[in-house]
Amino acid sequence: xxxxxxxxxxxxxxxxxxxxxxxxxxxxxxxxxxxxxxxxxxxxxxxxxxxxxxxxxxxxxxxxxxxxxxxxxxxxxxxxxxxxxxxxxxxxxxxxxxxxxxxxxxxxxxxxxxxxxxxxxxxxxxxxxxxxxxxxxxxxxxxxxxxxxxxxxxxxxxxxxxxxxxxxxxxxxxxxxxxxxxxxxxxxxxxxxxxxxxxxxxxxxxxxxxxxxxxxxxxxxxxxxxxxxxxxxxxxxxxxxxx
Numbered sequence: 546x547x548x549x550x551x552x553x554x555x556x557x558x559x560x561x562x563x564x565x566x567x568x569x570x571x572x573x574x575x576x577x578x579x580x581x582x583x584x585x586x587x588x589x590x591x592x593x594x595x596x597x598x599x600x601x602x603x604x605x606x607x608x609x610x611x612x613x614x615x616x617x618x619x620x621x622x623x624x625x626x627x628x629x630x631x632x633x634x635x636x637x638x639x640x641x642x643x644x645x646x647x648x649x650x651x652x653x654x655x656x657x658x659x660x661x662x663x664x665x666x667x668x669x670x671x672x673x674x675x676x677x678x679x680x681x682x683x684x685x686x687x688x689x690x691x692x693x694x695x696x697x698x699x700x701x702x703x704x705x706x707x708x709x710x711x712x713x714x715x716x717x718x719x720x721x722x723x724x725x726x727x728x729x730x731x732x733x734x735x736x737x738x739x740x741x742x743x744x745x746x747x748x749x750x751x752x753x754x755x756x757x758x759x760x761x762x763x764x765x766x767x768x769x770x771x772x773x774x775x776x777x778x779x780x781x782x783x784x785x786x787x788x
Contacts, residue, residue: 579704584649708768
């Protein structure tokens with residue numbers, strides 16, 4: 546995608562310095578996959594899915610699959626959040642989407658194999674924020690328990706949408722870490738090339754009754770910028786350290 550003058554201006558005014566992450570056997574990592582499901586990522590799968598090929602979305606899926614396979618080879622823990630809604634509980638301002646039991650709410654085909662992996666925890670959520678969506682009726686939290694039971698020190702986050710569900714989850718996780726609820730977690734890392742958001746140009750939004758204008762490159766950058774502003778590490782590459 547070619548950057549517009551407005552996007553370039555934004556990135557100049559809000560520069561985002563990114564690091565590189567080299568995965569080490571000496572650190573306990575956890576991988577979180579946020580909403581990499583058909584309803585958001587597969588062409589034509591639902592009202593919030595892309596209508597045509599989108600390179601940012603495609604790259605995100607490829608990087609998520611690469612990291613998922615690496616984590617499964619090493620038997621490192623993975624948690625996958627899947628948006629899954631009750632049809633009687635709308636999530637404004639969006640139209641009904643990713644209804645429980647539908648194909649929209651399932652992992653994309655490139656990741657469906659994760660359902661059979663022993664190191665993977667699937668958590669279906671009915672809200673933007675996977676941290677909040679992990680709260681059980683008894684007050685316990687599936688995500689908090691997962692971090693603690695696996696003694697995760699560094700959390701790597703990928704998925705969609707960068708500025709919505711990814712950002713909300715990252716912010717809640719950072720706040721919980723600050724409060725001491727997620728020991729021994731030290732770092733929350735967002736992989737920029739492993740995240741994506743949707744594209745809803747202003748000219749389309751103006752004639753639509755659903756949603757606000759949402760230019761993809763601008764909102765992706767803003768999601769990453771705000772995550773870093775809250776204390777997350779933003780990385781542009783993730784590689785495994787050799788033996």
